[in-house]
Amino acid sequence: MIEVAGVQPRDDDERVVASLLAGVPEAHRLASWVLRDSVGAEDAVQEALLRAWSKRRSIRFELGQPQRWFMRIVLNVCRDELRRRRRQPVATTEQTALGRTPSDHDDLGRAIGRLAEDEQILLGLRFGRDLTIPQIALALAIPEGTVKSRLHHALEHMRAELDADRRAEESGR
Amino acid sequence: MSTPDLEARLRSYYGTVAPDDSTRLVMASARLLEDARTARPSRSAWSVLRLAGTLAAAVVVLAVLAMARFGGGVTGPAAGPSSPGPTFDSTTALRAQVDTAGAMRNGGIWAIQGSYLLTSMDNGASWRAGTFPSPIGFTSYEQAFVLDQDHAWALTSDQQTKGTQSTPLPGTVSRTSDGGKTWQSAPLSADVQCPRAAMSFVDARRGFLMCAVPSTPGPSGPLAQSLLSATEGSGTVLATTDGGATWSIVGSAQGLSQAFTASDANTLWSTPDTISSELTGAELYVSRNGGATWSAVNLPGLASVPANTTVSVQAGPVFWDASNGAMAVGVDQCCSVDTIAIWFFRTADAGRSWSVFKEPRPYPLDPLLSDNATVGRVWTVIGVDGLFNVLVSGDYGATWVHAGGAGMPANTTFLSLDMFDQTHGVATVFAGPGTRVLMLTSDGGRTWHPADFGDARARLGSNSGDATQAANLAGNYTVMATKAPSVAWSMLSEYSQRAFGSEAAFEAVQAALGRRTNNSPQLVDPPQSANVPNLQNLGPGPWANLTATADITRAYVVIVTFPGTSEPPESLVLAPLAATGEWRVWVAAAP
Numbered sequence: 001m002i003e004v005a006g007v008q009p010r011d012d013d014e015r016v017v018a019s020l021l022a023g024v025p026e027a028h029r030l031a032s033w034v035l036r037d038s039v040g041a042e043d044a045v046q047e048a049l050l051r052a053w054s055k056r057r058s059i060r061f062e063l064g065q066p067q068r069w070f071m072r073i074v075l076n077v078c079r080d081e082l083r084r085r086r087r088q089p090v091a092t093t094e095q096t097a098l099g100r101t102p103s104d105h106d107d108l109g110r111a112i113g114r115l116a117e118d119e120q121i122l123l124g125l126r127f128g129r130d131l132t133i134p135q136i137a138l139a140l141a142i143p144e145g146t147v148k149s150r151l152h153h154a155l156e157h158m159r160a161e162l163d164a165d166r167r168a169e170e171s172g173r
Numbered sequence: 174m175s176t177p178d179l180e181a182r183l184r185s186y187y188g189t190v191a192p193d194d195s196t197r198l199v200m201a202s203a204r205l206l207e208d209a210r211t212a213r214p215s216r217s218a219w220s221v222l223r224l225a226g227t228l229a230a231a232v233v234v235l236a237v238l239a240m241a242r243f244g245g246g247v248t249g250p251a252a253g254p255s256s257p258g259p260t261f262d263s264t265t266a267l268r269a270q271v272d273t274a275g276a277m278r279n280g281g282i283w284a285i286q287g288s289y290l291l292t293s294m295d296n297g298a299s300w301r302a303g304t305f306p307s308p309i310g311f312t313s314y315e316q317a318f319v320l321d322q323d324h325a326w327a328l329t330s331d332q333q334t335k336g337t338q339s340t341p342l343p344g345t346v347s348r349t350s351d352g353g354k355t356w357q358s359a360p361l362s363a364d365v366q367c368p369r370a371a372m373s374f375v376d377a378r379r380g381f382l383m384c385a386v387p388s389t390p391g392p393s394g395p396l397a398q399s400l401l402s403a404t405e406g407s408g409t410v411l412a413t414t415d416g417g418a419t420w421s422i423v424g425s426a427q428g429l430s431q432a433f434t435a436s437d438a439n440t441l442w443s444t445p446d447t448i449s450s451e452l453t454g455a456e457l458y459v460s461r462n463g464g465a466t467w468s469a470v471n472l473p474g475l476a477s478v479p480a481n482t483t484v485s486v487q488a489g490p491v492f493w494d495a496s497n498g499a500m501a502v503g504v505d506q507c508c509s510v511d512t513i514a515i516w517f518f519r520t521a522d523a524g525r526s527w528s529v530f531k532e533p534r535p536y537p538l539d540p541l542l543s544d545n546a547t548v549g550r551v552w553t554v555i556g557v558d559g560l561f562n563v564l565v566s567g568d569y570g571a572t573w574v575h576a577g578g579a580g581m582p583a584n585t586t587f588l589s590l591d592m593f594d595q596t597h598g599v600a601t602v603f604a605g606p607g608t609r610v611l612m613l614t615s616d617g618g619r620t621w622h623p624a625d626f627g628d629a630r631a632r633l634g635s636n637s638g639d640a641t642q643a644a645n646l647a648g649n650y651t652v653m654a655t656k657a658p659s660v661a662w663s664m665l666s667e668y669s670q671r672a673f674g675s676e677a678a679f680e681a682v683q684a685a686l687g688r689r690t691n692n693s694p695q696l697v698d699p700p701q702s703a704n705v706p707n708l709q710n711l712g713p714g715p716w717a718n719l720t721a722t723a724d725i726t727r728a729y730v731v732i733v734t735f736p737g738t739s740e741p742p743e744s745l746v747l748a749p750l751a752a753t754g755e756w757r758v759w760v761a762a763a764p
Contacts, residue, residue, distance in 0.1 A: 017206050021447075024199045036190045042198055049202055108186045127180065128187035155179055162174065 020052055020070055027074045033128025034078040034121050036109065044081055048074040071139065075121060082117040111161035119154035126151060199447070259580040259620055266582070266610045269623035273317065274601050274611045276549075276591040278493055282599050283319035284611050284624070290353040291626055292322045296597045297613040302629035303353015318372040318380070323352050326372055326380065326417050344370070348417040350377065359418050365411065369431040374417075375438050381464060382411040382420065383433040388448035406430050406449045410441065410464030426467040428458055436492035439463050440523060444486040444500065456486055456502055459524055472518050473529045478504060487515055493550035496523045501546040501553070515546045517553050549591045565618055567595060576618030582610075592618070 024045060031041035031048075052073050112120055125131045125139060133151075137144040174182075274284035277292075284291045290303040305317075306327050316328035327347045343366055347358040367384035374380030388406035408429025411420045429443040436442065441460040450456055455469035475484060482504060489500030499519045515532040530553075532546075547554045553566045554576070564573045581602060588609065592598040598614045600621070611624040 017203075020206060021199055021203055024202045028198050032190055033187055036187070038190070042201075045198060046202060046205055049205055053206060108182060123183060124187070127183040128190060130184075155176060158183075159174060159179060162179075 020049055023070045027071060030071065030129060031074055031078050034075070034124035035081060036112065040081065044077045045074060048077045051077065079117045079121060082120050085113065107162060107165055111158055111165065114161050115154060115157055119150065119157060122150055122154050259622065261580055261582040262623060265625070266623040268626065269610045271601060271609055271611045274599065275319065275589065276593065276599060277319055277321055279321050280593050281322055285317055290325060291629060292319065292352065294322055296593070296615065297624050300626045300629040301352060303349065305353065306347040306356040306358065316370060316372055318374055320374050320377065323350055324377045325349050325353065326374065328370060328372055346417045346420070350416070361420055365409065367409065371431040371433045373433060373435040375435050378414055378416045379438045380413050380417060381435050381441060383429065383431055383443060384409040384411060385429055385431040387430065388446050403448050403452060405452050406446050408443060412464060423463055424460070424465040426458065428453060428455055429467065432486065434490055434492055436498060436523065437495040442490040442492065444490055447485045450485060456484060457490060457500060470524065472527055474516065475502070487546040488548045491548050497521055498524060499548040501548050517548060547590050550593070554590055565592065578621065579619065580621040581612065
């Protein structure tokens, strides 16, 4: 008999651990594009792991889809972190995290940071993780039509934010 | 700015946010979870209960209580995820609960259900029952290897930590050559200690035991991890040539793990765990001298993957005879959906050469989910999201079909799966908390049905005139049965009641076990209220407080485990009411 994923779990906790660890690389990629911050993404993944572990007994039926469930937790942690960042607007972490110097991308970074959390997640999945509309719908468990409309609104809001920045910059000159 | 221009800028921007070094994060995460697992302060509160008298080590599977507690979890699931066909039959599934199950190399099916060993040689149409030797029933920390319908081995830990940690060795190897009618036991040397173990026999006399120590990641902290501070796993091989009566150490090596099998009396295979693999780059080790020395196998294609590729063993190694074997490796070339794939390796010449079949991804994939794979004698299986969406290939990746899955419980996953041929397969699945069910297919996985063990267990009980056999059967319930036979009888699961035939027969078995029952466990340290903070009544009655209403001096403490679920062990107190002497059960709620 072959055990799932070759991990040959010896008890259910081990099976949960194996499933979670198998999802860590993807979780990190996902969180990185959503948070636009690789270090923050590591923290988010580890926070998500702890949340997943603490909830493992209460999600019995979701055990059938442990990684799908884990990715949902990761996105929830990212959403919380984005919300925290909006409440505490400090200098964006991405510059220090990525070691970048200011560039022509920075206006985008600032504008994205002012969008609603769900819009930031949506953009991260669409343009960072490079998911298709159906894939995003599956990932977020929402209809494709909802994805399309939210994406449309997110881009409109982005355009408005960029325009506002440009006007502010022009008026400041 | 036009929408296409904005989208192009966004893609360019997000391209600068490149994740890196997931290996380091995986290692840190492994340590994080290990810390979370071992930090179980709530368990200490139960130490008094757990250590009470000779019951301290008693881990009893109270199937009937588990059913009462979790029965609702099995009822009502709809059919499998997509296919029309039969719906999951929860009533039938309750009778197909198993602790573990698997496929024999000769095509038979075996299952362990409490104190029973069940085998079938006709794809589950009929079953034969024997006993399983563990005095406390099968737990997650025991190992079984079933060679054929007559020959089986069980590795039972001698540790007193069942339910809390996996430490199979030192332990005892029990063996049967008559399908479980009788068992003989032999302790392994106390010199052999390891946290993981696995057995593999090539015939009735020659077998091996891998005693493995897993790799360890570096210190905690997301940025403090590195491969430099990790340690590689290792394994020690024990061998027997007399069917398991005696064992001797034949060799040891770095990189080995409990993912292990013997393809003939001289050729052994083991795959490293993920961290060990990252440390060395090896994905498979072989010994061609019976475990004395080991060397890495050069699997085709893996040496030339890009440097930032994560390679990890997904399944195997599996050998169904001396020549034919397979394994699966996940290859993740960071960081695109299109470059994550599973490579299947197969040999038909005892591992002297290997062919690689790369997963072609001809199916819709949830990009947020990684794949799992199983390999077997005929079919290769890919499952997405814990094998939730299952595809099977009969030609190792050239063509794929959806397995369907009608008849499976909804939202479940395979714990194990194997296909014997193009049509017949066996799987163990969760059918709700506490219910691990053996499912069978005879149409290539399109439809599934719970196994039907028929009256095999009842026939064993009624034919039981053997004291050892009776002891094995009753062993699970000795603790409960000692002072209140009627209570214990009502607690037996349906299959156990059928096995004994009647309450009178059950009491007769208890009488036969008089020596054991007379040595009745006493509660050395009565449970104090501080140790039983949340008592819940089970069953009718006005009692609300154990210590206030029960005769504690006659109480029993039973630690109940729930195989097939992440539920923690549960403490039960069985005690007579001080006022009436009527026996009752208290369930100590998990803190």
